[in-house]
Amino acid sequence: MATAEDTVIGTVRGLVKSYPAGRARRGAPAAPAVRATDEVDLDIRRGEIFGLLGPNGAGKTTLVRQLTGLMRPDAGRIELFGHDLVRHPERAARLLAYLGQESTALDELTVALAAETTGRLRGLDPRTARAERDAVLEELGLTALAARPLKKLSGGQRRLACFAAALVGDRPLLILDEPTTGMDPVARRAVWAAVDRRRAERGTTVLLVTHNVIEAETVLDRVAVLEAGRVIACDTPAGLKSLVGDEVRVDLVWRDQPPLDAPEVAALRPRAQEAGRRWSLRLAPAEARAAVAAVTGGPAFAALDDFTLATPSLEDVYLALGGGQAKGLVKG
Amino acid sequence: MTTVSGSAVSAQTAADQAGTLPGARRGAGREPEARAQAAPLAPRARLLPALSAVYRAQLSRARVARIPLLFVATFQSIGIMILMRGVVSGGEDARAVVAGSSVLVVAFVALNLLAQYFGQLRAGGGLDHYATLPVPPAAVVLGAAGAYASFTVPGTAFTAVAGSVLFKLPLAHLWVLAGVVPLAGAALSGLGAALGLLAPRPELATLGGQLGMSAALLLGVLPASHLPAPIDWARDLLPSTYGVEALAHSFDARPDWLLVAADLGVCAAVGVLSLALATWAYRRAAVR
Numbered sequence: 302m303a304t305a306e307d308t309v310i311g312t313v314r315g316l317v318k319s320y321p322a323g324r325a326r327r328g329a330p331a332a333p334a335v336r337a338t339d340e341v342d343l344d345i346r347r348g349e350i351f352g353l354l355g356p357n358g359a360g361k362t363t364l365v366r367q368l369t370g371l372m373r374p375d376a377g378r379i380e381l382f383g384h385d386l387v388r389h390p391e392r393a394a395r396l397l398a399y400l401g402q403e404s405t406a407l408d409e410l411t412v413a414l415a416a417e418t419t420g421r422l423r424g425l426d427p428r429t430a431r432a433e434r435d436a437v438l439e440e441l442g443l444t445a446l447a448a449r450p451l452k453k454l455s456g457g458q459r460r461l462a463c464f465a466a467a468l469v470g471d472r473p474l475l476i477l478d479e480p481t482t483g484m485d486p487v488a489r490r491a492v493w494a495a496v497d498r499r500r501a502e503r504g505t506t507v508l509l510v511t512h513n514v515i516e517a518e519t520v521l522d523r524v525a526v527l528e529a530g531r532v533i534a535c536d537t538p539a540g541l542k543s544l545v546g547d548e549v550r551v552d553l554v555w556r557d558q559p560p561l562d563a564p565e566v567a568a569l570r571p572r573a574q575e576a577g578r579r580w581s582l583r584l585a586p587a588e589a590r591a592a593v594a595a596v597t598g599g600p601a602f603a604a605l606d607d608f609t610l611a612t613p614s615l616e617d618v619y620l621a622l623g624g625g626q627a628k629g630l631v632k633g
Numbered sequence: 634m635t636t637v638s639g640s641a642v643s644a645q646t647a648a649d650q651a652g653t654l655p656g657a658r659r660g661a662g663r664e665p666e667a668r669a670q671a672a673p674l675a676p677r678a679r680l681l682p683a684l685s686a687v688y689r690a691q692l693s694r695a696r697v698a699r700i701p702l703l704f705v706a707t708f709q710s711i712g713i714m715i716l717m718r719g720v721v722s723g724g725e726d727a728r729a730v731v732a733g734s735s736v737l738v739v740a741f742v743a744l745n746l747l748a749q750y751f752g753q754l755r756a757g758g759g760l761d762h763y764a765t766l767p768v769p770p771a772a773v774v775l776g777a778a779g780a781y782a783s784f785t786v787p788g789t790a791f792t793a794v795a796g797s798v799l800f801k802l803p804l805a806h807l808w809v810l811a812g813v814v815p816l817a818g819a820a821l822s823g824l825g826a827a828l829g830l831l832a833p834r835p836e837l838a839t840l841g842g843q844l845g846m847s848a849a850l851l852l853g854v855l856p857a858s859h860l861p862a863p864i865d866w867a868r869d870l871l872p873s874t875y876g877v878e879a880l881a882h883s884f885d886a887r888p889d890w891l892l893v894a895a896d897l898g899v900c901a902a903v904g905v906l907s908l909a910l911a912t913w914a915y916r917r918a919a920v921r
Contacts (some may be wrong), residue, residue, distance in 0.1 A: 310672075369765050371920060383671030390920065394767040395674040405759030407760040409694040421686035424676040472675065 304397055307578030310369075310506055311345035311472070337363035338374065339530035346523075348500055350507040354517050354615060355527035361510045362402070365478055368508070369399045369469070381474065397474040398423075400467040402482075404451060404459055412454075412462045413438065413447040416469045423470030433469045440498075441491045442464050456483035464492055471503065478510040493520055514615040526619055533622045538615060545613040545621045549589045553580040553596060554607040565595035578606070583617060656840055667821035677767040687768075687776025688783075695784055706741040707788035712733040713854055714796045723800060725881075726856040731796030732880035733854035738788040740849035740873050743822035745842035747781045752831025752838025755918050764919035774826050774911045781825070782818025789814050795882070806883035807895060814898035817876030821849075823907025824872065843874070849873040872903040 316338050323332030328589075337360045345351045353361045366372040368379060369388030379386040382397050393399075407415040416437060420430035438444050443458075443465055451459050464480055475496070481489045499505035511517050517524055518538045525535040534541055553559075555578045561567050569592055573580035584592060589610060596605055613621075678686075695703070717730045754760055761774050790810060797804050825842055832838035852860075852868040860868065868874050879896035882888050 312777055366761075368777065369761075370759055371764055373920065383673070391767075392674055394765050396672070397765075399761070399765040401758060401761045401765075403758035403761065405754055405757035406762035410690055414690055414693055418686050418690040419762075419766065422678050422763070422768040422772075424678040424767055426682070470675070473672065560849070 308347040308447060309344045310347045311343070311381045311508075312378070313341055313343040313364075313368070313380075316341040316364070316379065317375045318367060318372065319375055336530045338367065338377075341377070341530070341532055343525055343532065343535070345506060345508060347506055348504045349522040350496070350500075350509055350520055352517050352521035352524035353510045353527055354512065354514070354524050354619070355510070356512055356520075359527040360530035361512075361527055362478060363530075365399075365508070365510055367478055369393050369397065369476055384488070387464060396472065398467045398470070398472040399489040400464055400475070400477045400480055402427050402478050404463050407463060407466060408452040408459075409450060411448050411450050412443055412465070415451060415462060416466045419466040420469035423472075425470050430469065436474055437465045437468045437495075440495055441468075441541055442487070457485055457488050460484055461488045461491065464495075468495065468499075473504070474508065475499075475504045476508045476510075479512070480509070481513075483514065494521075514619075517615055524615070526615075526622060528619075528622070534618070541615060541618045542613050543618050547581075547586060548583045548613060548617070549586055550609075550611045550613060551582045551589050552607075552609045553582070553586055553594055553605065554578055555580075556606045557604065560601045560604040563599060563601040565592075566601045569596075583613075583621075638782040675767065678769070680769050680771070680772050683768045683772035683798070685778075686775045687773055688779050690778030691777050692783060694780075703742065703784055706738045707791055709741065710788070710792040712739050713737070713850070714792070714799055716770075718723070718799060721800075721827045721856070725858070726804060727800040728884040729877070730854055731793065731800055731802060731884070732877045733850075734796055735789050735793040735880060736813065736873050736876045737786045737846075737850055738792055738851055739782070739814060739817050739876065740821055740846045740853070742785045742788070743778070743781045743818050744825040744828075744849070744873075745846040746784075747778065747822050747825035748829040748832075748842030748845070749835075750777070750781075751826050752832055752835035753829075755830060755838075756835040760915075760919050765914045770915045770919070771908075771912045774823075774908060774915050777884055778819065778822035778826055778908060778911070781822050782815060785818060786814055797884070802884045803886070805886055809880060809883040809888075811878045812897050813880050813900075816904060817873055818899050819904030820872040820876075820900045820907055821845075823904055823909075823911050826911035827907060827914050830911060830918045853877045872900060872907070875899040875903075887900055 317336065317340060320335045320337055320339040322387065324332040325331035339360070341364060353364065355361050363372065368375045370386055370393030373390065374387060377387070384392045384396065385392050398485070405421075410418065413434060416434040417430050420433050421427065425433065438447055441461055443466070443593065445460060446458060446462070449463050451569070454462065460483055464477070467475065467477070481492055484492070496505075496507055501506070509521065518528070521538055523535065524539050524541065525532045526541070527533070534544070553573075557578070559566055559570070559580070561570065569580070569582060572584070573582050582589075582592065593608065593610060596602060596608065663703055713736075714730060714734045721727050721730055727801065790807075793807055793810055796802070797807065824845065828841040828845070829838040832841055847870055848867070851871055852864065857865060857868060875896040879893045879900070882893045882896070
């Protein structure tokens with residue numbers, strides 16, 4: 302991104318957080334101890350949208366809870382804007398705004414009061430809180446819903462109202478945990494437009510938690526891929542994709558059973574990841590052309606429902622890096 | 634880990650408490666790369682403005698969610714008084730019944746409902762919202778406790794007036810409620826908040842709140858002179874008792890104001906302690 306400066310505003314070094322082993326109860330075996338954050342190192346630069354990508358259970362939320370001062374790490378160092386947050390976790394609230402996944406605290410308030418109260422609690426005086434509330438609701442297209450309680454709204458609207466509350470009371474860092482969950486495309490566009498405006502005008506930095514690979518590819522400047530509490534890669538989306546080389550992805554969807562009697566189809570099978578009627582293959586471009594020609598030209602075509610040929614996505618990167626649970630990632 | 638000299642820590646803490654952290658003041662022995670450009674911190678929300686913001690937000694919740702429950706609290710107390718009218722003829726017993734039923738509204742809302750609220754807020758991750766805002770813990774606890782105590786005002790006043798009419802007690806000194814509701818409210822909502830924030834699971838918070846309210850019902854409404862000694866001691870331990878006593882004394886033809894003031898003083902002291910406990914419990918629950 303042209304706007305991104307190279308000043309590092311956040312560093313994480315050797316961060317470790319373990320959950321102790323659970324005791325065995327009747328009917329449930331003992332849960333082993335889990336390292337939810339395992340020696341994590343990160344650098345976050347001013348003005349960028351930095352992503353944490355990984356399936357559920359990869360440790361994204363645990364990492365974010367430590368960055369926001371909600372959870373104390375077992376070991377390691379977190380510095381944001383020159384402040385040591387392991388030693389002073391209470392300073393996080395004065396440096397960043399956090400949009401968590403839960404809205405329980407705001408559910409019974411109206412959209413307007415949720416935004417205004419959050420602004421007051423960020424230290425704004427009443428007049429500024431009201432002015433910022435009105436501006437943010439207008440910016441996000443929520444003015445018509447201002448008098449409605451959050452719990453009467455749809456999931457996506459409620460999420461947008463919580464995002465509005467996170468924006469009232471300017472902070473140089475926004476930490477957003479899956480902000481667009483359940484939103485329609487209009488609301489999503491409003492979120493990213495609001496984020497872009499703050500980056501352009503104030504150099505706001507965004508840390509985005511997501512398991513949506515399409516969103517990650519379109520909005521992130523850099524992304525750390527998490528797997529079982531570890532960062533297995535960290536680069537720009539394009540840089541990560543170049544790790545996979547120039548392999549392309551071929552998806553074949555069969556009408557019913559794959560025609561294994563056709564030798565060219567049988568030859569592809571060992572390299573395919575099968576999910577129901579869908580086969581996914583990662584192939585060199587020449588191989589991919591040959592495979593597509595074979596299945597679309599020969600008798601196998603009768604059994605083919607659909608096929609796609611695509612350049613690698615972050616999902617392919619995740620698989621190529623040895624990520625075990627790509628099914629936890631969402632496309633679209 | 635960073636190594637910091639003691640004097641540097643105190644200098645930084647002092648600067649921090651002043652609301653700003655000047656980037657230029659750096660103690661010796663710090664890591665240069667990370668410390669060179671410490672950004673100014675946004676101001677904290679101060680106690681009273683934050684308290685009033687939380688209080689206002691909590692009060693608004695009554696419109697959305699709490700009104701049916703407030704009616705339940707009042708109906709329960711009115712029902713108990715009507716039942717007791719068949720048993721109690723008048724005099725000291727009638728005063729105890731009316732005072733107990735009135736304070737029961739406070740126990741229902743401030744103790745029981747607030748314990749449930751904080752229990753659910755804690756279990757549902759709602760505390761994260763407050764914990765990631767620069768707001769003093771006391772503002773969150775006092776704001777919520779104050780709002781729940783305020784919820785009890787109409788129900789308590791209505792119960793006290795209806796009871797006085799029902800049992801033909803003098804209405805002249807019912808202004809004592811102006812002291813009883815906030816002070817008993819503080820004591821009971823502090824207990825409710827502490828219960829909700831300390832209970833490891835929301836069901837236990839609900840259970841604790843219900844038990845507390847049941848105790849207030851049994852020990853507050855039944856006239857003290859009929860109770861066996863051990864239960865009488867339990868009655869003395871329950872903070873709502875002192876609210877009940879203060880209100881009961883005010884029904885006397887010539888109330889002993891010293892006694893009323895002493896009872897309210899106990900409520901106030903318990904209120905301070907229980908709200909301090911709840912604030913500590915909030916801190917503990919917010920950061921794990």
